[in-house]
Amino acid sequence: MRSELSASSDAQVGPAPQDLRRERLALALRGGPPGPTRRLAMTSLVERVLGQTWVEATQQAGHQTGMDIGEGVALAVVGSVARAETGPASDIDLVLLHDGRRRAEAIGELAELIWYPLWDSGSRIDHSVRTPAQCREIAASDASAGIGLLDLRGVAGDLDLAVRTRAQLLGDWRSGIQRRLPELLDLLTDRAGRFGEIATMIEPDLKESRGGLRDVTVLRALAASWATDRPHGEVDAAHQHLLDVRDAVHVVTGKGLDRLLLADQDAVAVAAGVGDADELLAGLAQAGRTVAHAVDITVRRARQSLPTRRSRRFLGQRSPRPPQLRPLGHGLVEHDGEVVLGAGVRPDGDPVLALRALAVAARSRLPLSPVTVAHLTRSSPALPDPWPTAAREAFLDALGAGPGLIGVWESLDLAGMTSTWLPEWTAVRNRPQRNAIHRHTVDRHLVQTVVEAGAFLRYAARPDLLLLAALLHDIGKRPGAMDHSQVGAPLARRAAARMGLPAEDVDVIERLVAEHLTLVELATRRDPDDPGTVAALVEAVDGRSDVLDLLRSLTEADARAAGPAAWTPWRARLVDDLVRRARSALRGLAPPGPAPIGEAEASLVTAVERDGRPHVAVQPMNVAGDRGVVAPSGKGIVDHYVVTVVAPDRPGLLADIAGTLAAFRLAVRSALVRTVPGSNGTGDHSGERTASGIAVDTWYVDPGAASMPDAATVETSLRRLADGDRTVLDRLARRDAGYRPATAAAAQPRVVLLKQASGESTVLEVRAADRPGLLYALGSALAGLGVDIRSAHVATHSGQAVDVLYLTEPTGAQLSPGRVAAAIAALVDAASLPGADG
Numbered sequence: 001m002r003s004e005l006s007a008s009s010d011a012q013v014g015p016a017p018q019d020l021r022r023e024r025l026a027l028a029l030r031g032g033p034p035g036p037t038r039r040l041a042m043t044s045l046v047e048r049v050l051g052q053t054w055v056e057a058t059q060q061a062g063h064q065t066g067m068d069i070g071e072g073v074a075l076a077v078v079g080s081v082a083r084a085e086t087g088p089a090s091d092i093d094l095v096l097l098h099d100g101r102r103r104a105e106a107i108g109e110l111a112e113l114i115w116y117p118l119w120d121s122g123s124r125i126d127h128s129v130r131t132p133a134q135c136r137e138i139a140a141s142d143a144s145a146g147i148g149l150l151d152l153r154g155v156a157g158d159l160d161l162a163v164r165t166r167a168q169l170l171g172d173w174r175s176g177i178q179r180r181l182p183e184l185l186d187l188l189t190d191r192a193g194r195f196g197e198i199a200t201m202i203e204p205d206l207k208e209s210r211g212g213l214r215d216v217t218v219l220r221a222l223a224a225s226w227a228t229d230r231p232h233g234e235v236d237a238a239h240q241h242l243l244d245v246r247d248a249v250h251v252v253t254g255k256g257l258d259r260l261l262l263a264d265q266d267a268v269a270v271a272a273g274v275g276d277a278d279e280l281l282a283g284l285a286q287a288g289r290t291v292a293h294a295v296d297i298t299v300r301r302a303r304q305s306l307p308t309r310r311s312r313r314f315l316g317q318r319s320p321r322p323p324q325l326r327p328l329g330h331g332l333v334e335h336d337g338e339v340v341l342g343a344g345v346r347p348d349g350d351p352v353l354a355l356r357a358l359a360v361a362a363r364s365r366l367p368l369s370p371v372t373v374a375h376l377t378r379s380s381p382a383l384p385d386p387w388p389t390a391a392r393e394a395f396l397d398a399l400g401a402g403p404g405l406i407g408v409w410e411s412l413d414l415a416g417m418t419s420t421w422l423p424e425w426t427a428v429r430n431r432p433q434r435n436a437i438h439r440h441t442v443d444r445h446l447v448q449t450v451v452e453a454g455a456f457l458r459y460a461a462r463p464d465l466l467l468l469a470a471l472l473h474d475i476g477k478r479p480g481a482m483d484h485s486q487v488g489a490p491l492a493r494r495a496a497a498r499m500g501l502p503a504e505d506v507d508v509i510e511r512l513v514a515e516h517l518t519l520v521e522l523a524t525r526r527d528p529d530d531p532g533t534v535a536a537l538v539e540a541v542d543g544r545s546d547v548l549d550l551l552r553s554l555t556e557a558d559a560r561a562a563g564p565a566a567w568t569p570w571r572a573r574l575v576d577d578l579v580r581r582a583r584s585a586l587r588g589l590a591p592p593g594p595a596p597i598g599e600a601e602a603s604l605v606t607a608v609e610r611d612g613r614p615h616v617a618v619q620p621m622n623v624a625g626d627r628g629v630v631a632p633s634g635k636g637i638v639d640h641y642v643v644t645v646v647a648p649d650r651p652g653l654l655a656d657i658a659g660t661l662a663a664f665r666l667a668v669r670s671a672l673v674r675t676v677p678g679s680n681g682t683g684d685h686s687g688e689r690t691a692s693g694i695a696v697d698t699w700y701v702d703p704g705a706a707s708m709p710d711a712a713t714v715e716t717s718l719r720r721l722a723d724g725d726r727t728v729l730d731r732l733a734r735r736d737a738g739y740r741p742a743t744a745a746a747a748q749p750r751v752v753l754l755k756q757a758s759g760e761s762t763v764l765e766v767r768a769a770d771r772p773g774l775l776y777a778l779g780s781a782l783a784g785l786g787v788d789i790r791s792a793h794v795a796t797h798s799g800q801a802v803d804v805l806y807l808t809e810p811t812g813a814q815l816s817p818g819r820v821a822a823a824i825a826a827l828v829d830a831a832s833l834p835g836a837d838g
Helices: 019-029 034-067 104-120 132-141 144-147 159-173 177-195 212-224 234-253 261-270 276-303 354-362 369-379 388-397 404-416 417-421 423-428 442-457 463-472 484-498 505-514 518-525 531-540 543-560 569-586 599-611 653-663 712-720 726-737 774-785 815-832
Strands: 072-080 092-099 124-131 153-157 323-330 332-335 338-341 615-622 638-648 667-676 693-703 751-753 760-769 788-797 800-808
Touching: 019 034, 019 104, 019 234, 034 072, 034 092, 034 104, 034 153, 034 234, 072 104, 072 159, 092 104, 092 132, 092 159, 104 124, 124 132, 124 442, 132 144, 132 159, 144 177, 144 212, 153 159, 159 177, 159 212, 159 417, 177 212, 177 276, 212 234, 212 276, 234 261, 234 276, 261 276, 276 323, 276 404, 332 354, 338 354, 338 369, 338 788, 354 369, 354 388, 354 404, 369 404, 369 417, 369 531, 388 404, 388 463, 404 417, 404 442, 417 423, 442 463, 442 543, 463 484, 463 505, 463 543, 484 505, 505 543, 518 531, 518 543, 518 569, 518 788, 531 569, 543 569, 569 667, 599 638, 615 693, 615 712, 638 653, 638 712, 653 667, 653 693, 653 712, 653 726, 653 774, 712 726, 751 815, 760 815, 774 788, 774 800, 774 815
Parallel strands: 092 124
Antiparallel strands: 072 092, 072 153, 323 332, 332 338, 615 638, 638 693, 667 693, 667 788, 751 760, 760 800, 788 800
8 A cells, every 4th residue: 555654765754773662662652542543653653764774774785885776676564564553562574675686695785784773773673585576485385474465565665666566465365365265274273272262361462362463464364365355343443452452561561572461461451541450351352252253254254255166167157056045944044054044034023033043053053144143133122021931942952052052152142142131141241260270251161161061961850950050150250249159149040030930940040050169169178078068068959969960060061161170080089979978968878988999099008007108109190180191192291190198197197298299399289188997997087197097198299390209209208207207308398498478468378267167177278378388387287286187178279279177186076266276376377487397
């Protein structure tokens, strides 16, 4: 294009090249909020400097080489400068374009005279020297480079050369789009796999992530191919928002970063004028979803417009083959790979049609046509309250469709249709989840939970209630909600009643939402052998076995939707054991015995009974959560290790095991500590840490950068400790003494008495910043008080340790109030002070 930005810059005067980086940041600070006007001014500044650099470089080259820079040489830009989207610290992408008639040495010297002053400014530049033919060769061999070259624009020198080169590149792109489209799709897929989606990431890459600035460039390239048009309107607004946030990142960091880091988000939110960090991420999620959806639609349109081998045979016929329509039911048909409304079907007379379209498209695993989505959104009348049976059945049919639901729901949600069915949905749309477990925003997580729940439909007595609970379980995650389960329960009740469910079913939905975290919290943070734990679960399900089964299915679906770290074999084993105990209680049977130990643990117990010494097993766990050897394909890359310790029980054993693991630089992710009776019958399965039984402790550890010790090495250390050799822990003592918390807030632990958790033990929950030797310090502190650890349930989430300890006196009695106070004080001191020992 020719504009004031693409005219020759020879006569324009700008800052000295070496001042460019400083001047750009200064302009960003004084030029008002980010936006197109400031980016245009930024581009103009860069081009004035480039023009001045060109004049000085060509004059110097003429003096040095005698070369006359006339026609046939141009300085061109690509990337953000070429598109007038220059950010405060964006890279400057330059091409020294020449017609090949001058000596290569002379062109090379001219290039250096241009590049070096820009380097001296501290600006990041990407540069190349090419002829038009070389540009075309590179574009033909590399789709990514070819897309970038479509923006080629001259800024100095022979501008006509740049115009002709760009025209040739565009011609090549248009004539080869049918061949290049699969390559382009591979680029999109690969980039999404490597950088994730803007809409679901806490630290998104604004350029490379799916839905980011690269995808907008792809949209432009598809439109430039003439194979299809691209969406505008909301997509253009989303694009500008992405650029605004990128500019704010540059201003805040002073660097040309494209990734929005967690530490910068509050400042970036202020610089971008979007409120707080959560609003910033929510706005980015909406923009990213809009762009990604536009890419999907545009790619689909490009595919549809390009003739296939079969269709090319009919291009010369006078009467082209009529479009092929496949009836799908309810007045909906498939046309060209999309679901569209059939002839004569009018949404304005049928409030259920949109729900049927959702179900039909999801079941068929076909996208809804954008025209159909717009028609349904614009013309569908509101559903009555309560919904008619047909509406509820269509909605449930859609929820049970499996993975096909995701894309269709996304199309209708972006159009605003889902909020007409569920007004509660608006508050969770695009809401970020700031923890390492969740991989999706709240709304996307709810849809994924519905999909995951599909695996349990054949076994659920009420699959309809399971699907609705999955869709609504986190509906209370709205701004200001302290306990989203309790906030969400009445919201879910309102939604279920609006759908026309019977009152008793509405009660179940409300209860499942209110208690959807109860099962996993009890299973992982409470002692299953304590009667109070089973009683709490039975109360949570209102004494109903059918609700217990639904809660079990919802628990796993919720965890699997959150991400791979949220559901492990260890967690499944704990959950299933507690469910088994609750089922027995609901049938009026005596509580079952302890959870059976596995074969590996049983063999270690036998060895301990034989020689009275600690025994250890170490097993790798791959990323899928399966134990065993790493798969050669790489799918079984070891994520963490399971260390099983079986030893004669004694006071202080937990501290010794924790200290040994920490001495080997192993981070404890979670642990299950219990005691089983020996074959002589003297053991007490309640787990009291005395010399009366055999400890069977399972520790889930991550070696990080350290090497994982083998079982024999850990075993030797524990045996030395059992024999009184404390030098095993010297390395840990040195490390722990030198540890300092990152912030003062992180150094303040919290110890809470859980009064109703057990009728047999005193239960304390310790929350503290995780650090090397923390668990050893806690165990040592309790051992020093003469307090026994009946069982321990240890977990680490996002750097925060959450340890639940069941404590008794050596006699097995609960701690008195005075002893509770002493234990809390000792645990606070141990968690607060590096180097605490017992």
